[in-house]
Amino acid sequence: MVVNHFDTRLVKLARKGDQGAFAELVDLYKDKIFHLAYRMLSNRHEAEDIVQETFLRVYKNWNRYDEKQKFSTWIYRIATNLCIDRLRKRKPNYYLDAEMNDQDGLDGYSLIPGDERTPESEYLLSETQQMIHQAIEGLPAKYKSVIILRYLQEMSLQEIGEILDMPVTTVKTRVHRGREFLRKKLEPKMS
Amino acid sequence: MDCKQASSLMHEYFDDDLTHEQVVELKHHLQGCSVCSARFQELEQTEMVLFSTIRHKALSAPDELVDAIMSKIPNQRRQQAWVGWIKKHPALTAAAVFLFVMVFSSLSLWKSDEQLVVKVADLDQVIINGDTVTVPEGSTIAGNLTVENGKAEIYGDVQGNLTVIDGSYYQASTAHISGEIKSIDQALDWIWYRITNTFTEVAYR
Numbered sequence: 001m002v003v004n005h006f007d008t009r010l011v012k013l014a015r016k017g018d019q020g021a022f023a024e025l026v027d028l029y030k031d032k033i034f035h036l037a038y039r040m041l042s043n044r045h046e047a048e049d050i051v052q053e054t055f056l057r058v059y060k061n062w063n064r065y066d067e068k069q070k071f072s073t074w075i076y077r078i079a080t081n082l083c084i085d086r087l088r089k090r091k092p093n094y095y096l097d098a099e100m101n102d103q104d105g106l107d108g109y110s111l112i113p114g115d116e117r118t119p120e121s122e123y124l125l126s127e128t129q130q131m132i133h134q135a136i137e138g139l140p141a142k143y144k145s146v147i148i149l150r151y152l153q154e155m156s157l158q159e160i161g162e163i164l165d166m167p168v169t170t171v172k173t174r175v176h177r178g179r180e181f182l183r184k185k186l187e188p189k190m191s
Numbered sequence: 192m193d194c195k196q197a198s199s200l201m202h203e204y205f206d207d208d209l210t211h212e213q214v215v216e217l218k219h220h221l222q223g224c225s226v227c228s229a230r231f232q233e234l235e236q237t238e239m240v241l242f243s244t245i246r247h248k249a250l251s252a253p254d255e256l257v258d259a260i261m262s263k264i265p266n267q268r269r270q271q272a273w274v275g276w277i278k279k280h281p282a283l284t285a286a287a288v289f290l291f292v293m294v295f296s297s298l299s300l301w302k303s304d305e306q307l308v309v310k311v312a313d314l315d316q317v318i319i320n321g322d323t324v325t326v327p328e329g330s331t332i333a334g335n336l337t338v339e340n341g342k343a344e345i346y347g348d349v350q351g352n353l354t355v356i357d358g359s360y361y362q363a364s365t366a367h368i369s370g371e372i373k374s375i376d377q378a379l380d381w382i383w384y385r386i387t388n389t390f391t392e393v394a395y396r
Contacts, residue, residue, distance in 0.1 A: 019261065026257050034252035051252050055260045132240060151241040157206065176202040183230075183237045 011071045015062045026055050029072075032153065033079045039148045040083040042137050050086070054079045069162075076153070077163045080145050087141045135185040143178035150175055192220045197227045205238050297382050308339035316347070322358075328365050335370065356381060 010028070013021035030051050037050035057078050058065075065074055139147060149160045157175065161168045192200075200217045203209050209217070221228045277284050307322050312334030318325040322341040326332060326349060335351035336343070343353065343360040345368065352370035353360065360374065375381050 019264070022264065023257060023261055026260050030252040030256055031250075034256075035250045038250055048252065048256060051256055052260055052263070056263060059264050128240065147241075154242075172202075172206065175206065176199070179202060179205065179234065179237060182241065183233050186237050186240065187233045 007071050008067075011065075011067075015065070022059065025058075025071075029075055030055075033075065035152060036076070036079055036148060037083055039133075039136060039152055040080075040144060041086060042133070046086060050079060050082050053082055057082075070159075073159060073162050076149070076155075077165070080149070080163060084141060084145060087144075131186065131189055135182050138185065139178060139181060143174050143181060146171055146174040147178040147182070192216060194220075194224060194227050197221070197224070198230070201227075201231055201234055205234065297385070306339075307341040308337075309341070310335070310337035312336075312351070326366075328363075354384075356384070 007028075010021045010025050014025050033051050033054050034047050037047035038044060041047055041050070054075065058075055061078075065071075136144065136147060145164060146160060149155045149163060150157075155163070157168050157171045161171045164171070197217060197220045200209065200213060204214065204217060221231055307319075307324075309317065309319065309324050311317055312332055316326065316330040316332050317336070318327060323344060324336075324338050324341055325344045326336070326347040328346040331348040331350065333350050335354070336349050337354040337356070338358055338360070339356040341358045343355050343358065344363070345353065345360065345366040346363045347366065349366075349368045349370070352373065353368050354373045354375070356375045358374075360372070362368070362372075373384075375384050
């Protein structure tokens with residue numbers, strides 16, 4: 001694989017401190033990481049933050065990188081973990097459906113600040129794309145990462161298992177459940 | 192095959208995990224079951240839609256991000272040459288540091304004692320006058336005599352070694368020294384003496 005060879009050489013140079021090689025790696029991977037983060041978080045600014053943080057971590061942790069491992073697996077692992085962390089922090093620790101006692105008619109949903117700029121407003125996305133984006137946004141986090149890696153980055157189940165550090169059987173189950181979830185969401189709109 | 196089995200086979204089908212026989216089996220079931228067949232179509236559509244639109248290249252990170260990232264990365268070029276050398280030769284580095292510390296600590300020890308030091312078995316057998324240590328005629332020292340930073344004048348008996356460090360000695364005709372006479376002047380000799388002395392001291396303890 002030509003791409004892989006190229007990657008390995010760049011990684012070697014970048015690890016030795018070659019800034020040009022590192023810049024090239026950033027250029028090669030920034031869109032992929034951005035895309036991943038944007039789909040995970042549905043927010044452009046946060047996605048940009050994730051891209052920056054991912055590369056800074058890569059730079060700081062070169063000594064932990066095992067050259068036998070694929071670089072893409074490693075960088076995706078860093079990025080997905082950062083995204084999952086963000087999602088976790090975002091999640092309020094009360095039940096959304098529970099009604100508040102002191103405020104009539106208010107439930108947890110009304111307390112979550114809305115993202116004023118809807119993500120779609122920044123990009124020219126077709127209706128179908130918007131529909132899919134929303135369906136994916138509604139996925140529970142543990143299915144979300146798997147589905148995004150599977151379809152957006154076209155990764156094998158094996159690779160996803162390596163990135164998320166879980167057995168392939170678990171990845172499979174999550175892909176299946178996620179796919180069912182999306183089917184139910186998309187089905188009424190598609191027919 | 193029941194519908195539940197068929198459902199899980201469908202997912203395996205989309206994962207590309209089915210054998211040819213399993214595909215045939217699934218197909219057979221789908222032909223006879225309208226519920227599963229509809230479900231299969233929906234899944235197929237979902238799959239197609241996901242693969243075709245989600246990887247649409249409309250989303251890309253702004254180019255300024257590269258500069259932003261590169262500016263946050265510490266520029267370590269300058270250090271690199273010697274840091275790299277040290278990282279490549281850990282054993283040599285350790286040896287060099289050890290040698291450096293050894294030499295400097297020894298040198299500082301050597302310089303530090305300018306005072307007269309006398310080591311002797313029985314002190315009342317010697318006379319100390321200024322920086323001169325005298326063993327008068329008729330007196331006997333039952334052991335070694337060491338004089339640092341001073342002169343040694345021997346008229347009597349020394350039943351051991353006489354060592355003079357950074358000084359001089361005078362041996363009268365009446366003197367009798369049973370052991371060796373050592374005179375040490377230079378730093379290197381002195382260090383050697385220190386080291387061997389430490390070892391013999393440790394050995395006899």
